[in-house]
Amino acid sequence: MCMERVGQKISSSSFRSVFKIVDKEALHWFPGHMGKGLKQMQQKLRSVDCVIEVHDSRVPLSGRNIDFKYTIAGIKPHILVLNKVDLIQRKYIEKIETKLKNEYENIIFTNCKDQKCKGISELLSTAQHLINNSNRYNRSDANDFNIMIIGVPNVGKSSLVNALRVKHLHKGHASPVGAAPGITRSVLNKIKISEDPLFYMLDTPGILTPTVQDTEAGLKLSLCATLQDHLVGETVMADYLLYHLNKYEHFKYVSYFKLQNPTDDILIVLSQICRDRKKMLRIRNFENEYILKPDFDLAAKIMLTSFRNGDLGRIVLDEGLL
Numbered sequence: 001m002c003m004e005r006v007g008q009k010i011s012s013s014s015f016r017s018v019f020k021i022v023d024k025e026a027l028h029w030f031p032g033h034m035g036k037g038l039k040q041m042q043q044k045l046r047s048v049d050c051v052i053e054v055h056d057s058r059v060p061l062s063g064r065n066i067d068f069k070y071t072i073a074g075i076k077p078h079i080l081v082l083n084k085v086d087l088i089q090r091k092y093i094e095k096i097e098t099k100l101k102n103e104y105e106n107i108i109f110t111n112c113k114d115q116k117c118k119g120i121s122e123l124l125s126t127a128q129h130l131i132n133n134s135n136r137y138n139r140s141d142a143n144d145f146n147i148m149i150i151g152v153p154n155v156g157k158s159s160l161v162n163a164l165r166v167k168h169l170h171k172g173h174a175s176p177v178g179a180a181p182g183i184t185r186s187v188l189n190k191i192k193i194s195e196d197p198l199f200y201m202l203d204t205p206g207i208l209t210p211t212v213q214d215t216e217a218g219l220k221l222s223l224c225a226t227l228q229d230h231l232v233g234e235t236v237m238a239d240y241l242l243y244h245l246n247k248y249e250h251f252k253y254v255s256y257f258k259l260q261n262p263t264d265d266i267l268i269v270l271s272q273i274c275r276d277r278k279k280m281l282r283i284r285n286f287e288n289e290y291i292l293k294p295d296f297d298l299a300a301k302i303m304l305t306s307f308r309n310g311d312l313g314r315i316v317l318d319e320g321l322l
C-alpha cells in the first residue's frame with residue numbers, strides 16, 4: 001500500500017532503513033523453568049513417538065529453537081506446526097512452505113481459535129501416518145501414540161493440545177493457556193486427546209535458545225510476545241514495530257490511530273494514541289501543581305496489543321526473508 005502526503009508519494013524509502021537497538025542483552029530470556037523443562041523433555045523422549053514443533057506463522061523463519069531439531073526431535077517423526085495462521089496474509093503460506101521445504105518435510109498451518117481449521121483436522125492423521133512408517137524402537141509393541149509438543153513460549157502449544165482434545169474427545173480444556181509467555185512451566189502429564197486411535201500428548205514449557213544471536217529475530221519474537229515485554233521495553237518494541245510497518249508499507253496504523261500521515265517518529269504515534277484515547281498521567285511539577293503528561297508506556301502497550309490482535313493488518317514479520 002502506497003500513501004500520498006500532500007503532493008508527495010510515501011513509500012518505504014521515506015523511512016529509516018535500519019533499526020538500531022542499544023541494549024541487545026534485553027533480548028535474552030532463559031529463566032530457570034526453561035532449563036529444567038528442557039531436561040524433563042529429554043527424559044520423557046523414550047516414551048514419545050512423534051514430536052510436534054509449534055511456531056508462530058508471523059515469524060516462520062526467525063526465532064525457532066534450532067536445538068530442538070537435534071536435541072529433542074532427533075530421529076523421531078517431526079511435524080512443524082505454524083500456528084496463528086489467522087494473523088498472516090494467505091499469500092505468504094505458499095512462500096513459507098517453499099522456503100522451509102528442505103528443512104521440514106511436514107508443515108501444517110493452524111488456527112487454534114477456529115475448531116473447523118483444516119490443519120487441526122489433519123494433524124493427528126498425519127502424525128499417525130508418520131509414526132506407522134517409522135521405527136518405534138522400544139515402543140514397537142505399544143498400541144497408543146504419544147506426541148510431545150514443543151516450541152518457544154506463547155506460540156499456542158497448550159491451545160493446540162486443547163483444540164485437538166475438543167475436536168477428537170469433545171472434552172474441555174486440559175492445559176492452561178494465556179496471553180503472556182511462560183504459562184506452562186513444566187512438562188505436564190500425558191493428556192489424552194483421542195480415544196480411537198489412542199493418542200496422548202505431552203505439553204511442555206516454551207523454551208527459547210539461551211542466546212538470541214540475531215537482534216532483529218529477537219525483536220520480532222518480542223513482538224509476538226515470546227519474551228516478556230518489560231525485558232525489551234514496550235516503547236522500544238513499539239518503535240521496532242513502527243519501523244517494520246513503514247519499511248513494508250503497512251500503513252493501516254495511520255487510519256487506525258487517526259494519524260494525519262505515516263511517520264517514522266514513534267513519539268508522534270504514541271502522543272496521538274494518548275490524545276485520542278485520553279491516556280494521560282496526572283503528575284505534580286516542581287511548583288507542586290498538577291499537570292497532565294502523555295502516558296507513553298500505556299500508549300506503547302496499546303500499539304503492541306493492536307498489532308497482536310491483527311488490528312494493524314495481517315503481517316508476516318519475516319516478509320523480508322521470504
Ligand SMILES: Nc1nc2c(ncn2[C@@H]2O[C@H](COP(=O)(O)OP(=O)(O)OP(=O)(O)O)[C@@H](O)[C@H]2O)c(=O)[nH]1
Nearest residue numbers: 111112153154155156157158159178182183184206
Ligand atoms: N490469533 C491466535 N491466537 C492464538 C492461537 N493459538 C493460541 N493463541 C493465543 O496465544 C496465546 C498463547 O497461547 P498458549 O496456548 O498459552 O501458548 P503456549 O505456547 O502454550 O505458551 P507457554 O506455555 O507460555 O509457552 C493465548 O493468548 C492464546 O489465546 C491462534 O491460532 N491464533
Ligand SMILES: [Mg+2]
Nearest residue numbers: 157158183184
Ligand atoms: Mg503452554
